[in-house]
Amino acid sequence: MRGLLAGARSWWQHPAFARGLREMASVSPGLAAWGLMTGVAMVKSGMSTFEAVAMSLLVFAGSSQLAAMPLITAGAPMWVILATAFCVNLRFVVFSAHMRPYLVHLPLRWRLFQGYLTTDLSYVLFTRHYHHPSEHVAERREQLAYLSGGSLFNWLSWQGASLIGIALANVIPTHWGLAFAGILALLGIGCSLASSHLRRVAAGVAGMAAVVAYALPLKLNIVVAIASAVALCLILEESWPKKPGAVA
Numbered sequence: 001m002r003g004l005l006a007g008a009r010s011w012w013q014h015p016a017f018a019r020g021l022r023e024m025a026s027v028s029p030g031l032a033a034w035g036l037m038t039g040v041a042m043v044k045s046g047m048s049t050f051e052a053v054a055m056s057l058l059v060f061a062g063s064s065q066l067a068a069m070p071l072i073t074a075g076a077p078m079w080v081i082l083a084t085a086f087c088v089n090l091r092f093v094v095f096s097a098h099m100r101p102y103l104v105h106l107p108l109r110w111r112l113f114q115g116y117l118t119t120d121l122s123y124v125l126f127t128r129h130y131h132h133p134s135e136h137v138a139e140r141r142e143q144l145a146y147l148s149g150g151s152l153f154n155w156l157s158w159q160g161a162s163l164i165g166i167a168l169a170n171v172i173p174t175h176w177g178l179a180f181a182g183i184l185a186l187l188g189i190g191c192s193l194a195s196s197h198l199r200r201v202a203a204g205v206a207g208m209a210a211v212v213a214y215a216l217p218l219k220l221n222i223v224v225a226i227a228s229a230v231a232l233c234l235i236l237e238e239s240w241p242k243k244p245g246a247v248a
Contacts, residue, residue, distance in 0.1 A: 016142045020149025023125055028154060031121060032161040038062045039165020040172055045069045049166060056162040060116065060155070063222075064088040087223050094230070095123045101133040102143060117151035119158075125150050198236060202229040 035056075042052035042065065059065050064085040071081045095118065103111050126147045134140050165172070194200045206229035213221035 014141060014145035016145040017149035020125075020146040020151075021153045024122065024150040024153040025157075027121060027125075028157040031119075031154060032157045034062050035158040035161035036165040038065055039162035039167075040169045041066060041165075042069060043166055043169030046073045052166045052169075053163065056159060056166065059085075060119075060158070061085075061089055062158075087220055090223055091120075091226050092118075094226075095120075098127065099123070102130070102147075105140065106144075114147065114151070117155050118147070119151070119154055122147065122151040122154050198233060201236065202233050205229045205232050 039052065039056065042055060043049065047055070047069070055065060059068075067084050067088045068081050071084060096115065099114075099118065103114055106114070126143075129146060130143050134143060194203050206225040209228040210221045210225035213224040215221075216224065
């Protein structure tokens with residue numbers, strides 16, 4: 001832990017760390033709404049306060065938490081719960097493969113720590129700024145500082161909102177429609193990140209595939225949506241017209 005704190009100290013003093021914080025702060029309200037809703041949903045599903053807090057801190061993945069909660073309360077077999085969470089979070093395998101060149105030079109403890117903190121938004125914001133990993137020490141430090149700043153703010157906003165939701169679950173009326181508010185917030189964030197034609201095509205294909213495959217068990221429609229979007233974009237990427245310096 002001392003090594004983690006010593007390494008982090010050099011990063012949070014870098015200007016890129018503050019830039020990562022600021023840019024994540026501009027999009028985190030939607031994630032906070034999602035975290036609040038998840039905290040409420042965990043308690044409403046019958047989990048104890050301790051269980052809900054532990055799940056929020058250890059799992060830190062709203063979509064898999066929401067998918068696993070009804071299975072846990074229904075007494076489903078452990079393999080079903082784990083398989084569902086794995087399928088819902090399968091996209092992080094792709095994220096990890098993409099992020100590996102950026103982090104491979106770090107000690108294992110730092111890679112594990114960054115892997116725990118990294119979410120969809122922190123990954124998207126980071127890769128939008130840094131298209132390629134650097135071989136220079138100063139640039140690597142800047143990239144890690146930016147990633148750490150954004151990921152830390154995202155974690156704090158999510159956990160803070162989730163813990164508030166857990167604490168106030170029995171006070172907040174269910175008819176407030178927090179789930180729908182969280183979905184709308186995430187939809188707004190997703191639309192703002194669809195900054196190129198290829199990304200918009202990927203979002204549209206994923207959305208349509210998820211709806212068509214909605215009847216599949218274990219939330220497998222999400223896996224179908226991801227696979228469909230990735231497969232189509234890999235086919236289109238080579239022939240898709242790009243502006244000079246643009247990233248698909």
